[in-house]
Amino acid sequence: xxxxxxxxxxxxxxxxxxxxxxxxxxxxxxxxxxxxxxxxxxxxxxxxxxxxxxxxxxxxxxxxxxxxxxxxxxxxxxxxxxxxxxxxxxxxxxxxxxxxxxxxxxxxxxxxxxxxxxxxxxxxxxxxxxxxxxxxxxxxxxxxxxxxxxxxxxxxxxxxxxxxxxxxxxxxxxxxxxxxxxxxxxxxxxxxxxxxxxxxxxxxxxxxxxxxxxxxxxxxxxxxxxxxxxxxxxxxxxxxxxxxxxxxxxxxxxxxxxxxxxxxxxxxxxxxxxxxxxxxxxxxxxxxxxxxxxxxxxxxxxxxxxxxx
Amino acid sequence: xxxxxxxxxxxxxxxxxxxxxxxxxxxxxxxxxxxxxxxxxxxxxxxxxxxxxxxxxxxxxxxxxxxxxxxxxxxxxxxxxxxxxxxxxxxxxxxxxxxxxxxxxxxxxxxxxxxxxxxxxxxxxxxxxxxxxxxxxxxxxxxxxxxxxxxxxxxxxxxxxxxxxxxxxxxxxxxxxxxxxxxxxxxxxxxxxxxxxxxxxxxxxxxxxxxxxxxxxxxxxxxxxxxxxxxxxxxxxxxxxxxxxxxxxxxxxxxxxxxxxxxxxxxxxxxxxxxxxxxx
Numbered sequence: 001x002x003x004x005x006x007x008x009x010x011x012x013x014x015x016x017x018x019x020x021x022x023x024x025x026x027x028x029x030x031x032x033x034x035x036x037x038x039x040x041x042x043x044x045x046x047x048x049x050x051x052x053x054x055x056x057x058x059x060x061x062x063x064x065x066x067x068x069x070x071x072x073x074x075x076x077x078x079x080x081x082x083x084x085x086x087x088x089x090x091x092x093x094x095x096x097x098x099x100x101x102x103x104x105x106x107x108x109x110x111x112x113x114x115x116x117x118x119x120x121x122x123x124x125x126x127x128x129x130x131x132x133x134x135x136x137x138x139x140x141x142x143x144x145x146x147x148x149x150x151x152x153x154x155x156x157x158x159x160x161x162x163x164x165x166x167x168x169x170x171x172x173x174x175x176x177x178x179x180x181x182x183x184x185x186x187x188x189x190x191x192x193x194x195x196x197x198x199x200x201x202x203x204x205x206x207x208x209x210x211x212x213x214x215x216x217x218x219x220x221x222x223x224x225x226x227x228x229x230x231x232x233x234x235x236x237x238x239x240x241x242x243x244x245x246x247x248x249x250x251x252x253x254x255x256x257x258x259x260x261x262x263x264x265x266x267x268x269x270x271x272x273x274x275x276x277x278x279x280x281x282x283x284x285x286x287x288x289x290x291x292x293x294x295x296x297x298x299x300x301x302x303x304x305x306x307x308x309x
Numbered sequence: 310x311x312x313x314x315x316x317x318x319x320x321x322x323x324x325x326x327x328x329x330x331x332x333x334x335x336x337x338x339x340x341x342x343x344x345x346x347x348x349x350x351x352x353x354x355x356x357x358x359x360x361x362x363x364x365x366x367x368x369x370x371x372x373x374x375x376x377x378x379x380x381x382x383x384x385x386x387x388x389x390x391x392x393x394x395x396x397x398x399x400x401x402x403x404x405x406x407x408x409x410x411x412x413x414x415x416x417x418x419x420x421x422x423x424x425x426x427x428x429x430x431x432x433x434x435x436x437x438x439x440x441x442x443x444x445x446x447x448x449x450x451x452x453x454x455x456x457x458x459x460x461x462x463x464x465x466x467x468x469x470x471x472x473x474x475x476x477x478x479x480x481x482x483x484x485x486x487x488x489x490x491x492x493x494x495x496x497x498x499x500x501x502x503x504x505x506x507x508x509x510x511x512x513x514x515x516x517x518x519x520x521x522x523x524x525x526x527x528x529x530x531x532x533x534x535x536x537x538x539x540x541x542x543x544x545x546x547x548x549x550x551x552x553x554x555x556x557x558x559x560x561x562x563x564x565x566x567x568x569x570x571x572x573x574x575x576x577x578x579x580x581x582x583x584x585x586x587x588x589x
Contacts, residue, residue: 056399060337104579111336112533112578114399118338119526123571130564137564203401221378240522244407251400286411297387
């Protein structure tokens with residue numbers, strides 16, 4: 001029941017956000033807001049595996065870009081599909097990849113999983129670069145429709161609303177998991193996997209659920225990307241900055257709860273948008289790296305940890 | 310043949326990780342970034358002062374050693390003593406990797422950089438076999454590097470102490486020795502090897518900051534395949550990977566070769582996680 005109230009509240013916040021963005025009446029607000037929302041989804045998704053279970057996934061860019069490239073493929077073969085259907089497809093593809101990766105490596109120590117995901121990003125990029133159907137290394141062009149299909153307004157507003165809905169879904173999902181049997185199983189794995197296994201927690205099954213959920217959400221976050229950028233090439237789709245941002249946000253916000261990634265993503269995402277406009281994009285990435293290292297060393301519980309003593 | 314020489318070079322690149330990841334259990338994913346840093350210091354020494362890249366990298370060894378000690382010190386104080394080394398340690402090194410890369414981009418830009426040395430152009434000819442010196446020299450240097458590290462590990466007191474830490478840090482602590490001090494030295498050595506590895510990297514191929522990422526998969530694939538911390542295993546695994554990669558790039562095109570390392574890594578992890586030559 002508490003979940004239902006939470007979802008209603010989240011929807012209300014989302015509606016207010018959209019109303020405020022509409023009242024400003026400037027397309028840039030939607031472009032910048034979209035990126036922040038996208039990072040809310042990515043950070044929350046990462047945290048389901050990284051924060052709750054304690055398994056670090058470095059292959060965010062791979063899951064994210066696979067979602068985006070699923071859209072490119074669907075756009076070329078079945079252009080009549082609505083965007084939410086494409087996102088679902090992207091989520092399924094990335095979720096399955098996550099499941100396969102997890103099945104091969106999660107039985108080992110956590111570090112092997114991390115290294116394997118890191119290498120997977122490079123390989124997925126190699127595959128896409130060599131796949132001519134989706135543009136290969138030249139990249140793919142996607143024409144963004146001019147108007148939103150469901151309400152009057154620019155198409156970017158539609159993308160914004162879709163991403164807003166996805167962030168409501170992922171944050172609610174993360175919160176629901178945190179307070180469910182699943183979540184308790186996850187934290188048991190994080191705290192002491194051997195003890196959890198011995199007390200009858202089905203660790204491999206839970207880890208696979210977490211990997212698939214987390215990968216699937218990342219894929220869904222990536223699916224609208226081709227419409228957002230209108231030109232997608234492997235180098236930008238697999239950019240390491242997605243991985244750094246997505247890992248930095250939960251760690252800065254605090255990894256143990258659903259709230260941490262949300263706070264981290266809003267703060268860091270906004271800061272980065274401002275820094276990109278006012279300083280330069282390379283420096284804003286450097287800023288994220290430095291913040292990540294600083295927080296990991298100095299404030300291991302993140303911003304949420306400051307308030308919970 | 311060029312695969313064999315390439316493998317020797319990969320062994321030199323990996324040897325540092327064999328020490329840090331294999332022996333000390335520190336997952337230093339920023340290692341390739343330090344190798345690129347080594348390439349750039351060799352590049353500066355070469356293009357600004359006109360020194361030989363390999364000689365200058367040997368001169369710079371102490372600087373990299375100190376850098377490694379400093380990084381280990383931060384790591385030790387903030388993570389190992391608190392006992393939550395796994396996630397935060399990984400994130401820390403990931404941040405370090407990223408900072409190093411972005412800094413290099415900001416300072417040098419994303420252009421490919423080259424060095425100049427007398428042995429880069431010509432080749433040796435033995436009947437039908439061509440040995441390009443720009444692969445042969447790195448191969449010999451990396452053999453020397455690994456050989457000297459192996460001698461250090463087997464015959465000196467410190468080297469044996471490092472091996473003791475690798476086997477059982479708890480027992481070492483009970484004997485009254487301080488494992489972090491020894492680990493700091495070993496980690497310093499691991500980063501020091503980046504200086505030489507970086508210099509031979511820039512001899513073999515032009516370097517730009519983001520190629521560090523291509524090496525992450527390779528390095529860890531070799532390290533795991535070679536059985537974590539075994540030097541001879543590392544060399545054999547590196548040569549296997551080098552040969553496989555050069556065959557792949559001959560038959561399917563160079564754009565596929567990064568996938569080889571990952572395939573190896575995944576198969577090794579799934580089938581035989583202790584490596585081809587690992588104990589148990």
